[in-house]
Amino acid sequence: MQDLQLPQHFIQLSLRTLKNIRKGNLFHPYTATQPASPTAQMLEEPKRLFTEPNKPTLRLIPLKPIKDDTPIIAVDVSSMKIGETDIGILCAIRAAIVWKQRRQYRYVRLGPFPFHITEENKNEVYHLFRQYSFFEQPTLDYNSTLSLFYAPTRLGALFERWLQMGISVQTRNGLILWDGSLTAGTQDAPVSVMSQLLETARNRSNVVLAFTKTTRLRLFGYRLTDHIGKCTPPCLVEINGYPIALSNAMRLLGNIYVAKLSEGNCSFRLDIDRKLPQEKAVEATQRLVGNDILLQSYPETLRLAHIYSTFTANEVIGIQRFLVQTHKLKIVTRPNVRRLLFGPFGKGPES
């Protein structure tokens, strides 16, 4: 895993976007407490899946942990808006890959990579990024779809796909943990790319397990994860009888389970590659339970990947300082309109 090549194109892209910062450009840094970009999951997950005519069914699958030193690899990517310039936004992206082998956790952190996205370069950046990531031309007209607001999330999602592909290629007989679902057909998760990712993993005897931290899906009026409430862990609840195609474009490439893998109050939506036989999917989950630490049903490897990729407030300040130092930006503080208008009642983020 350490041999994973650094995405040169990604670095070049980062530098290329930073080049359009002019000396003396105004820079309004965001505070670390300002709201983060929406996550890719938020953008991807359908709100209505289990509709009335489909009548889904549930099946409890108890799990027996298998301890066999199966390699477990997790990847997570964080994106963060760092501030605004007079012509665009500054954001940073960082990825973390964590793996456990022979009872040892190890990690590789990539980044942070700062980007300067403007109205002028946003489509070019996105276009190039997709090209570098998936070696294909974009099929949609992104001029009308990519907004600066979502740009960090989109770039982060693309970077994540790139890393997922790298891991799938380099790993054999492992469990690959993703943060999110196996829903395909969105702008950043095209069906072809996602299918290719899963196929590559399958061909190398890997199993992709995608964990959704908070699902908005509801079944019989209840939140999906509530359906496992009283079951004894470790166990899965298999959900059957829902459509694979959500729309003309969107597809579910995984079987949806609710996973309660250890004691505690939490359970998660777990998507496992649909093209794997069910026994293999269950066995993979049993291997995860047997070989990884589970805290509140969440695998430690994925938890660490999240922790290592997340930006702290201090890091945000550090990146801001880096940009100011390297590009001679002039810091300005825009007045907080809410504060100006409403005084102490002007709460919430600065618009």
Add this chain to the structure above:
Amino acid sequence: MRLYRKEGNTVQVLCFPNESVEKGDYLQVEDPKQNKALLIQVINVQFANVPGILEELLRDSTNNGDVINGENLDPLDVASQITLIQDARLLICKIRGTIQNGKLSVNSAWLPSRSQSNIKRLSTTTLAKMLKINDKLPIYIGDTKEFSPFKVDAKALDGSLNIVTGKKETGKSHFSKLLVLSLIEHGAPVVVLDLNGEYVHLGYASNGNKNQHYSKIHVLTPASNFKVTLPQIGLRVMLNILVHALNLPGTSAREFRRTWRLLKKQGKLNLHELGEAIRNLQCNHHVKDALFSRYYALVNSGFFTDNPSEAMTLEDCFRKIQTGGVLAVNLRDTSFVDRQIVVEYLLGKLVEMLTGWKLKAVFLFAEEAHLYLRETYWNDIVTRMRHFGVFTTFVTNQPDTIRENIYRQVDNIFLFNFTSEHDLETVSRAAKVDSETVKSLARDLPPQYCLLLGRVVKDFPIVVKVRALDVQTMGQTRLFFN
């Protein structure tokens, strides 16, 4: 460095790790628009309260007892800036004055600009030049943090009450010896009440050879080369010894006075005749017993003699050191009572000579004075005797043995490391700077580093590494496992 906050006379300065600043350093906050600079001193260095630092430390720490090994691929080296912020420091500083047109004043009634000010270090040497603290009679105390020699003016010790204090083995005695030798180099007479016999070899270099001070060091050892006859001592001093050192009650003291005067009148004032006179006294037997017990205490001290050739004339000794020299009274093998007797005699004689202008002034160094100085003498030394020309330096590792009313009159404090809150509290009350400065700086002083406070540094606290001396200091503790 950036000016961050000011509250009262405390200023907070943000400082990055590549800017090397330590406790005790002086900084000048230059405001180019106002064309002046605020002089501040760093009294504490803290980590800046950076948001998210806890998360970072937790992230980089161990996982279930195992260290997580990893690699960071950061081609743009953004992490260097993040590390810089993680290690950012907050300097807690005290305002000391204002520099305008190269001149230093104690004015601190203005505030420099937070956004426009430049902050830079001011070397101790530059500060010393501004303060003109080593102008006339320099005493080379030691070296500054910039490794340049630091000198104070001996005149700042003239007429002053000084305290050298710090915990054990931090260099107090060494420093007081340095002061003693420096003073005699400038021609000052010095008397040392040497509790542990540490000063007796000041005339020898560390290799055992005589040094340049040899002829100026005079050691007086009570009951050996320091003995006196009764006529030398005089009634007043003797009564002081009896009443204060030997606790003779008032009635008995009256009887003693009468006996003394009678013997003097008969020309029989000596130890033998005094004993006989007490034996033949026709008085209350309690009084007689009291006088006898004190008499034997005087005899057993060995300090008194009836043989004039054995007796030493203190006037002659003082004459030897009048143009620079040390009279070291070795109290090492002297009992508590005998020490008090010797000191009573010495101080009484000293005052007598000073009042009679037989001596101009004398610098008195008293090590652990609470072990031989009676209560009433404390005030006497720092008030009355000071006016006669006894300029005392107390050397102690127990600052609470010196009374607060004495501290109030202190001109200079030479402070070494203290860790005890109680001791720091005691000293900080006496210093002419705020207690926060004293406590914070003294707590972290390494051995041999001294915080100078008071007249010698014109009330600008300065930390100095005390220089070495090539003398046999004899201040080291005897060890068993050696």
